[in-house]
Every structure is written in C-alpha cells, then in structure tokens.
Amino acid sequence: MLRRGRATRAAATEARAGGPYRVLASTALGVVLLAVVGAVTGPRWDPVPLTDPITVATSSTAIGDAPPARTYEVRTSVVTVQLDGASVRAQISEPVGLDEPAPGVVFVHGAGTGRFAQAFVEQARALAASGVVAMVPDKRLDTYTTRHRDYVEMAADYARSVALLRTHDGVDPERVGLYAESEGGWIAPVMAAQDPALGFVVLVSSPVVPPREQAAFAVDSYLRNTGVPHGVFRAIPRAVGMSLPGGGFEYADFDVTPYQRAMTQPVLVVYGTGDASMPTVQGAERIVQDTALAGNGDVTVRYYEGANHGIRVDGDVSPRFLRDLSGWVRGLPATAASEPRIAGAQPVQTYVAAPVPEPRWLRDGDVVIGTVAAAAGLVVLAPLLVGGTRVTQAVAVRLRRTGEPEDGEPRRPPARFGRGVAARLALLGSGAVATVVALVVYLVAIARLALDYERNDWVVQGGWLAVRVLGIAVVVGAVLLARRVHRLGAAGEPVAPGVVRKVAGWAVVVGSAVLLAVLAYWGVFQLGI
Template sequence: MPYRIATSSVVGVIVLAVIGAFMGPQWDPVPLNDPLVVASSSTAVTYAPLAQTYPVRESVVTVQLDGTTIEARITEPVGASGPLPAVVFVHGAGTGEYSRAFKAQASALAASGVVTMVPNKRLDTYSARHRDYVQMAADYAASVQTLRHWPGVAPTKVGVYSESEGAWIAPVMAADDPGLAFVVFASAPVVPPRQQAAFAMDSYLRATGVPNTVFRAIPRAVGMSLPGGGFEYFDFDVAPYQRRMHQPVFVAYGAHDASMPMVQGAEQIIRDLAIAGNGQYQVRYYAGADHGLKVDGEVSPDFLRDLSGWIRGLPATAQSVPQIAGATPHQTYWAAPSPMPRWLGDGDAVLAVVAGAVGLLVLGPLVGLGVTGWRRVRGRPVRHRLAPGVAGRLGWIGGLSVATVGGLVWYLVAVARLALDYERNSVIVQGGWVGVRLLGIAAVVACVRLLDLERHPRHDGPGVATGVWGHVVVWSVLAGALVLLVVTAYWGVFQLGI
C-alpha cells in the first residue's frame, strides 16, 4: 500500500502541475541587449555656478487644496540675494509627511541658495486601491502656486522634484503648466504601474535567488483584476504628458536600484521629450546609490551637488554636456506589458471559487451530521455512516487544502510587501515557498490515501462510507479540496518546470 499511495501521489502532483501550466500565462521577460551608453563617468554638470553655503531657516505654511488643506515645510537660505529659484517636492508612494520626507535634499538645496517646499501628501483621496495621478497633480500645483508667491522667490524659476511614484505626477503638472521652470525625475519608473510592478517583482525575486517556480505568479498576480474593483491607476500611461513637456529635465537613477527600468526609463523620457521638440535633458547614474539615491544610508553628495548646480545654473545648465553620464546602468530585462491571465483573471471570481470550495468542505459534513441527527431524533436507523478513520482523514484533507491556500496568500502578500519596501528576507522568500509546497503535497497525499481506501477497502468493509449522505460528505470534501488544489496549482505551487 505505501508504494501504491506514493505512486498515486506523484501522479496527482504531476497532473496538478500540468493543469496549472495550462491555465495561465507563463513568465518569460525579454532580455535588454542594447544598453544606454554613458559619455563620461563624471556626473558633474557643466555651466553650474560656484557652490555657496548659507544658513537656512524653516517655516511651516498651510496650503489650500480643493476641499481640504495641508501643511508644508519651506526651507530657505538666509542671506542669499534674490529672487531665488525654488522647488516643490512631489512624494513617492506612501504617506509623504514633510517631517520625514526629503530632509537631506531640501536642506542641501536650501543651503546652496534654492528655496524648497515639502508639502504633506494629501491622503483623503489616496489609498492602495484608488489613486488619481491627474488629481494629485492638481493638488501639488497648489503648492507650486504658494511657493511662487513666497517672498524672495522668482515666480518664473519654480520647478518640481519628483521621486519614484511622483514621476507619474510631475509630467502632468509640467504639461498643464508651461510656466513650470524645470522638472527633476529621481528614480522614475516611467512605464505604467502594472508594468513597473511586474518588472520590480521580477528584479527583486531574481536578486534574492527565489526558486524559478515562483515567477509564474508574477503575470497572474499583476494581470489579475483585484477583488473589489479599483486599482485603475495600474494602467496609467504618463507618456502623453511627457510628450507635452518643454521644461529642462534632470533624470537621476541610483546605479544599484534594481527595481527601476533605469535604461528603458531614461530612453523613453528622451524619446517623449523629442516628440515635444525638447532636447533639454540631463541623465545621471550614481554609483553605489539605491532607489532613494542613497549610498550607505545617506543621499549621494554627488547627486546633491549636481542637482543644486543644475537648478541654480538654469537656463545655461540645460545645455550641459555630456547629457548622459555617470556609472554604467544595468537593466537585464525589458519592463514590458505583462501577459494577461486566460483563467482566474477576475479577482472577484477567484474569491468566489475559493469561497465555494471552502463551502463544500464545510457544507458536506454539516449536511451529513444534520441528516444523521434527524434520523436519530425520529428513531430511524442510521444507514449513512463514514467508515472508521474516514472522519479524521476528511479533517486532514480539508485542513491541509485550506492551509495551502492560506499559506500561498500569506506568501504572496509577504513577498509583495518586501518587494515594495525593497527589503530582503531569505527565510520568507525561500523557506516560505518550500513550506507552501510541502503543504500542497501533503494535501495531495491525504486525498490519495482516502481514494485508495475507497478502491481497496479494508477486510471487505464498506470502503469510505455507506448510504447516500455518507458519500455526499466524502465527495463534497474531496471536491472542495480538489478545487482549492487546482487554484494553488494555478499559482505555481505544484510547478515542475512545465
């Protein structure tokens, strides 16, 4: 019997692997074989004025938005002769509080003679499910108007500094406000959020050495419409706005930022600006810098020097040469549109399928118990029974299949959070995946053992159950477990390189 169960279990795992491979898209990113060539290893900006250092002072102001107000921190140089250039900071993903965001950048720029403004991000219209980048651009535009009227600021020299997610917002501002003086892109994703999410997850998983079986989940997760709706911003395309930008643009990437398509992003910005007839761009790659342009936890001093010189030297520095400089950028794969799922692409449908399967796991036993109890109360013989030991086996089947689904959800959420926070944890990424797969295999073995008992009853016994309702209990649990195992197979739990 052990040999029979082992063989049947292997066959069951292989069948699930084939089903999982057939049901959805594979992940096969296209290599990027045309790297962007930097003209110089030096990131220095030509035509930049000599650096000066001023003491700074900070003020907190209130900015009126449509329907609410926010606070913003203004940092300005003391003793600098005006009118001065100024910059509004546009936050990346997250809460975006001025008390914590952009402190090094704002202070360094202010000390060099640039007035800076870091507003709080508006959060009443911002969530993981709903984000409107066009509306967010209008909110940040209110901060630009406030800074234009700040004493000592030259209204025609106010620009924006956008980081990460903010680089989907700044082009909208620049396209709608031709008077904006300049735009800074720091760690700009450029491609639509859905493509960026797939690219970042792929890069992160490769960097952590995650098993290849996990990669199948990328297009199936990224391409799925998430339960409950929303997330329309996943398909936001910033290119039409970049093609209307006429301002000088400074593009900066950390050379060690694997989460951004740093070659593709810079090339697309250059192409989009060319459509607008705009050749005023500078692209800089900073050696050893990460997504936040930090080296060893501190914002790159070369970046701060270059950024300050570029802003203070405009419009002359808009013609700085070479236009592309710094460390050699590396991007292994294209951030291409993710293939869409053929099956289980609707998040609400996935939830309905899982809920239905769990219902079968629970409903069958409840109905069986109800029928048995009713017959006993009415004094009738109970002809619907489970064979000895079957109830325990059903419990294991239900528990292991539900645990596999739960473990898979936990794993995908945990990995996604790590990826979004640019963190590494081999225990979760590698050990967690092994644990999920072992749960799935154990569930298959539990199902096989029960089916083997049905085909080969012990001592000419009744198999797994007697009576209609006894079989209803058994087969409803098996059906529910099978559905759950197929769902987990879809996400790659049983993948065997197929």
C-alpha cells in the same frame, strides 16, 4: 459467511489494485495532471532581456556649467495651500541674504503619506542653503487611497503649490520648477505638459512605465535578488495581471507617455544604481525619447553608485546628488544643455519592464478569492454536518427508553462512513486547506525578505519545498481515498450511508479538488511545463 465473502472479495480487489507502486504511480499521474492544469490556466512569466544598455560618458556626476557653490543661512516658514475642497500645509525653506530673486522648487511626493516634517528634509535644506527656495507641501490624503489615485487630479493639487510659490517674496516666478520622486514621476509630467511656464523638472527614481508594469518589474527584481526558486515567478503575471479584489486600482494602467512627450522644460533624470525597483536604464532612455518628440533635447541624466530608491547611500542622501541637484537648478538655463548629458555609475538593468500578460480565466481577483473561500467553506462544512448529525442522534438516544424497541426490532447502530473513509477525507480536506495557508505564509515571508533586500535559503528554498511536499501529500490523500472507495464498492460495503454523509463526503472532495486546482494555478505542482 456473507461478511467473510465480502472480506475475501475486498482482499482480492486490493491484491489486483497493487500495493505502494500503484499509489506512487497514481500520485505521479495526479501531480502531472495538476501541473498541466496550472500551465494552461494562466500566463507564463518570461521577461525579455534588455539588450540596449545605456552608456555613461564619465563616472563623474558633476554638472557642467554649474555656478560656484555658495552657502546661505536657511529660514523656514509654514504656509497654507488652498486646494479644491481642502487645504494642506507647506513648509518653505529659503536662503537668507540673497540680493536677487531666486529659483524655486516645489516637491512632489512619492507613494505613502508624505508630510513636510519627514519628507525631503535633506533635499529642501540643501537647495535652500545653496540659494534656491524649496517648498514641500503636505500630501493631500482625503483623495488618495490604496484603491484610488488620480494622477491628473493630483497634478492639479500640486499646481496650487506652484502658483503660491510663484507669488512668494524673493522667488523668480519664471524659474519655479518641480522635484518629483518615485510615484511623483507620474504626476510631474502631467503638470509640465499642462503648464509650459514651469521652469524645469527633476525626475528622481521615476517609474516611467505604467504602475502595473513597474510593479511586475519590481517584484521580479526583488525575487531574483532574494534567490527564490524559478517556479515562484509564475505567480507574478497571475497576481499583477489580474484585477485586484475589491475593485478600484484603475490607476494601475495609467500611461504617463503622452505627458512626457509634451514636456518642453529642461529635465534632470536621476537614478541610483542600487535601486532594484525601477527600470533605471529603460526609464532614462524613454524620457530622452519622449521629450525629443516635443523638440526638447535638454535632458540631463545622472546615476549614483550604490544609491537606493531615495538616492540614499548608507541611510543618508548622497552628498554628490545634493551638490549636483542644486548646481543644475541654479545654473539653468546654461546647465540644461551642458555636457556630459549621461554620466555617473554604469547602471545595470537585466530585463525590460513590459506589459504584463493577463490571466486567461482567473482575471478577476474577487473570483479568485471567492473561489478559494467557497472551496475552503465546503471542506469546513463537512465535519459540521457530520458532527451535527451525531449530536442529533445522541440526543435522540437519550430521549428514548433503553433496551429493545416496542416492536421487538433490534436498534440499528448509527450510520458511519465506510472503513477508513472518514480518516482519508479528513486527510484530504485538512491537507488542501493547510497547503493553501502554507502558500500564503510563504509568499508573505518572501515579500518581506524581498523588500528588505535579504536572502534566507531556509525560508526561500526550504519554504517552497515544504509547500510543494504538502501539496503532493494532498494528492496522496486523494489517491488513498479513491482506492478505499473502490475497494469498498467492490466488496459491496457502503461508503457514505445516508444523505448527510454523502453530502459531507462530496463537499470535501469537491472543495479539495478546487483548492488543488488553485494551488496548481499558483505553481505548486509545476514541472517546468
């Protein structure tokens, strides 16, 4: 009779609670609450449109006042550059048969592990063949890691190569300058500011803005090119704005502006219109403005149609760029002030590279990773606790005599979760962990597409939809669990008997709640809030 009464009360409670409509309404409410959590716990991403486009004077990139081109045979040699506490090798490419000292160029590497055998091969040979001595040092790597980069120290290392090239036979020491590409654009202005005797500076695909701003700009451009849903962009300030896990990365906020404002040398600024990673319009404008503060108006800007970050078109360095580069260097000082100052293909930059909004609370990458790991650990802990308890109970039964205990009391059945509770806990916990994993896999897949300039709607749109559906399924699991617990409580039935099951149940609930909050933070549940 007692059992029948409990069942009757449970049925009545379920009827009062409603059917699928109540589940749907509760799920919708949960998603809205998570959307609010995601909106208030981190910054939005609203890049400012660029409203001041740069205007090119002509589509021709030819350098005015450049001397007629000549072609020389090229001789190469390898030298050793002594640094502070280390040494690197460098290859010098020089023209054969010059009748007067030649200008010289020291190449400053971009990001990565630059070696003269692979880096700037076409540029160095083209310069040497035109009458310019080109020196490509290996990149120093013992002080260069993903977490630690000191651009001022790196400038001092490259300055040793400049000093060596100035003493090389056949080089005019007063006409030695720099060719810096990409990350090198944060190094060469430091060298130019510290050594006014440098003859010139060539900045190719220069970031200009601090690394953190450039990273956010590049990610935004890549994602737009890939066609990702709008909701994914919320991750940009939250990922780029936080301190990265493990510490380091102090160089992310390095500001090259003070050094650019001290550059008095002629500057050649080069971008490719196919480079989505750099603020091609803003960068040139910033360099012109900064050098003007030093009284330096000798800035020449060139844009090459369809060229990528390395000024390559269809895999090869643009021949027009190589022609213009050598003509500008050989023609100095006349080419420093030659017209037109800004020429080539018309660049397009949609948004401004600007300071990245910082997360209000989850600013520490170690905290973010630790929170996710701890929450997932709680979810994994639950089945281990329950499983360990069951194993212990099974061993105890085997050790006891079968049949009735000596006191005549019937043996109690082992404790179990209330009806349906274990399955719903499993759905909630495994679903939360699976959604986090799916989000990480999706973001990695998007990153690969973006870096390869590819589009794949099945991955981009379908993947995001799958992640969001998984997230909603977890909310459904939470609603079903809450309803089951409510019905069991109303019927007077136990939900999680024993300390172990109470701890396991709460571990899944708390861990899953934290993971849902993390998923909300990264935009899985956003509704345009």
